[in-house]
Amino acid sequence: MSACQLESIPFVPLRHLLKTMSIYNLIELSRTSKLWKEEIQTMQIIQPGGYRITIDEIGSSVEMAKQDCKFYWNRKEKSKLLEYVFGCYRYLNSIFPGGINHLRICPTYISDFEKIPNECQILSIGIASEIYTEWDLESLDNFSNLDILLNHVNFRKGLSLNGPKFLIPENSKMLNIDWLKVENSESLTSSILRKLKNKIINLSGVKFNEKEINEYLWDLKQGNGNEKLQILTIQREDGKWNDDEVIKGLDTYRVGKQVYYLEDYDPLIESEDFLPYHSENRICISDSYEFRRSDEIRCTIEIRYSTIQIFVWNH
Amino acid sequence: MSSTEQGTSSAAPAEPTTAPESAAAPEVPESFYYVHGKDKVVHKVSAGALQHSALIHGMISNLGYTEEQAKANPFPFENIDGDILQMVVDWCNQHKGKPTPPEDTNLPKQKEKLFDLVLAVNYLEIKELLTYCCKQVAMMVKGKSPEEIREIWMIPTDAEDEAAEKEAKKRAGKEAAGETAAAAGDAK
Numbered sequence: 001m002s003a004c005q006l007e008s009i010p011f012v013p014l015r016h017l018l019k020t021m022s023i024y025n026l027i028e029l030s031r032t033s034k035l036w037k038e039e040i041q042t043m044q045i046i047q048p049g050g051y052r053i054t055i056d057e058i059g060s061s062v063e064m065a066k067q068d069c070k071f072y073w074n075r076k077e078k079s080k081l082l083e084y085v086f087g088c089y090r091y092l093n094s095i096f097p098g099g100i101n102h103l104r105i106c107p108t109y110i111s112d113f114e115k116i117p118n119e120c121q122i123l124s125i126g127i128a129s130e131i132y133t134e135w136d137l138e139s140l141d142n143f144s145n146l147d148i149l150l151n152h153v154n155f156r157k158g159l160s161l162n163g164p165k166f167l168i169p170e171n172s173k174m175l176n177i178d179w180l181k182v183e184n185s186e187s188l189t190s191s192i193l194r195k196l197k198n199k200i201i202n203l204s205g206v207k208f209n210e211k212e213i214n215e216y217l218w219d220l221k222q223g224n225g226n227e228k229l230q231i232l233t234i235q236r237e238d239g240k241w242n243d244d245e246v247i248k249g250l251d252t253y254r255v256g257k258q259v260y261y262l263e264d265y266d267p268l269i270e271s272e273d274f275l276p277y278h279s280e281n282r283i284c285i286s287d288s289y290e291f292r293r294s295d296e297i298r299c300t301i302e303i304r305y306s307t308i309q310i311f312v313w314n315h
Numbered sequence: 316m317s318s319t320e321q322g323t324s325s326a327a328p329a330e331p332t333t334a335p336e337s338a339a340a341p342e343v344p345e346s347f348y349y350v351h352g353k354d355k356v357v358h359k360v361s362a363g364a365l366q367h368s369a370l371i372h373g374m375i376s377n378l379g380y381t382e383e384q385a386k387a388n389p390f391p392f393e394n395i396d397g398d399i400l401q402m403v404v405d406w407c408n409q410h411k412g413k414p415t416p417p418e419d420t421n422l423p424k425q426k427e428k429l430f431d432l433v434l435a436v437n438y439l440e441i442k443e444l445l446t447y448c449c450k451q452v453a454m455m456v457k458g459k460s461p462e463e464i465r466e467i468w469m470i471p472t473d474a475e476d477e478a479a480e481k482e483a484k485k486r487a488g489k490e491a492a493g494e495t496a497a498a499a500g501d502a503k
Contacts, residue, residue: 004426004427004430004467004468004469005430005468005469005470006468006469006470007470008430008434009430009433009434009452010434010437012437013433013434013436013437013445013448013449016445016446016449017433017449017452017453019449020446020449020450020453021453021456022457025453025456025457025458025459028456028459028460028461028464029456029461029464031461032461032462032464032465032468032470033465033470033471033472033473033476034473034476035473035476036470
C-alpha cells in the first residue's frame, strides 16, 4: 500500500511518532532536509524550557532546562569552542525555541565577547577562582573593561559577577538589573553601594565597616536609598559585625522570628545564589531589628556573625 | 434455635443464603462482526475485540448495526491490505478485554509492513496499537545519522525536493495551458 516514506504518514500518527523519538534523534531527523526541519519546528514536539549555556575553563555545555538534553565540550581553542557552543545553541533554538535562561561565561573569553548571543535572562561572569590557571589570573590583571560584554548582552533579570577576582564594571545595567550578585566585592565602595537600584542584591567579601552600613541604613530610613530594594545580603570575608554600631541611632526595635515572602517569585532566581537561605519564596528571619522608613514601610535587619541581611517589606 | 425446631437433621448442611453465582448470572453469548480488506477475505471478530477500534466501535454503536446485518454486509476496508487487516484482527483478538502491555514485540519487522500497519491502525483508530507501531517505527532510526535516516525513511534531499517542486510546477503549467486550449476549442 505505502512506500516507506516518512511523508506518507498522516499528521496524527506522524506527530505521535515524532513524540516517541528522543531529542537526539529528532535533531538528526531535522538535519536530513529543510522540509523536516520545518516540520519539527511547526509541530513543537519539544518544549526546552529555555537553555543554560556554560563556557568556562574546564569545559563548556549547552543544556535544556526542562529536558534531559545536554551537549558538552572539553577544553578547546577558545574561538573554536565558542563557535561550537553557540552554533549548537543557535541550531537547537531554531528547532526547539526557548532562548537563553542562563549564560555563564569566563572573563578570559573577553576577546570573543562579540560572538556571544545578545539576549539572556541571567548573565554570570566568572567561576570559582581555583578553576583558573595562574596565567588566566595574570591575564585578568590587564582585564579592564567588562562593558564590552555587558553592553553586548541584554540580560533581562539578573547579573552575577563571580570573579575569579574583583569584577566591577562601570555599567549602568549592573546598577539597575533586578537581581545582582557580586562575589569578591572587596573593592566595592560605599558610593557604588548607594548607586545600586536592584531588587535583590547579594554582596560577598565586602570590606565595608559598620559606619558605612549604618549610613546606608540611614539613607534607606529617610527615603533617600534604593526604592526598589527587597533583600540585601552583605557578607564579610572575616570578622563579626558589631550590631550596636550597625544600628546606631536608627531607633530600631527588636522582633522575633518571622517569614519574608518574596514578591513575584521566579524559579529562574535559583540559577545563582541571589537569595539568602530560602524555600521557594519563603525566607525565615530569626531575631532581628526593625525600623520604619519615612513612608512607614518596615525594614528588617538580621545580623548573623559576618552576614547582614536587610529585608524591605514593600509589598 | 435447635435443629429439631427446624424439623431437619442436625447433620444436614445449613441452607445457603444466596443462590449460586452460576444460576444468577447466565452468560450472554458474545456477538461477532465481520470485516474484509482489499482482498475481500472476511474476518470474524468479536464485539469485545472490536472495541479497540474507535472507528468500528463508533459504527456499531452509532449506526445500530446488528450481528445479522454485519454478517450479511461485512465492514469493507478497501484501503487496507488483507494481510495487514489480518494482523490488526489478530492483535485485537489477543488483547480483547486485557490491559495492553507496555511493549508489543509481535509487530512486523519489515518496514513496508510496519508503515502499512501504521496507516491501517490510524484509519481504524486503534490508539494502543498505534502507540506500539510508532515506537517501532521510531526504533528504526535510533542512533542513526541524518544520511542513514534519509535512506531508511526515504527522505528526499533538499535538491531532490526542489527538483520535484519545479517538475510539479512545470506539469501544472502544462496542464493549465492544455485546459485553456481545450476551452478555446470548445468555444469555437
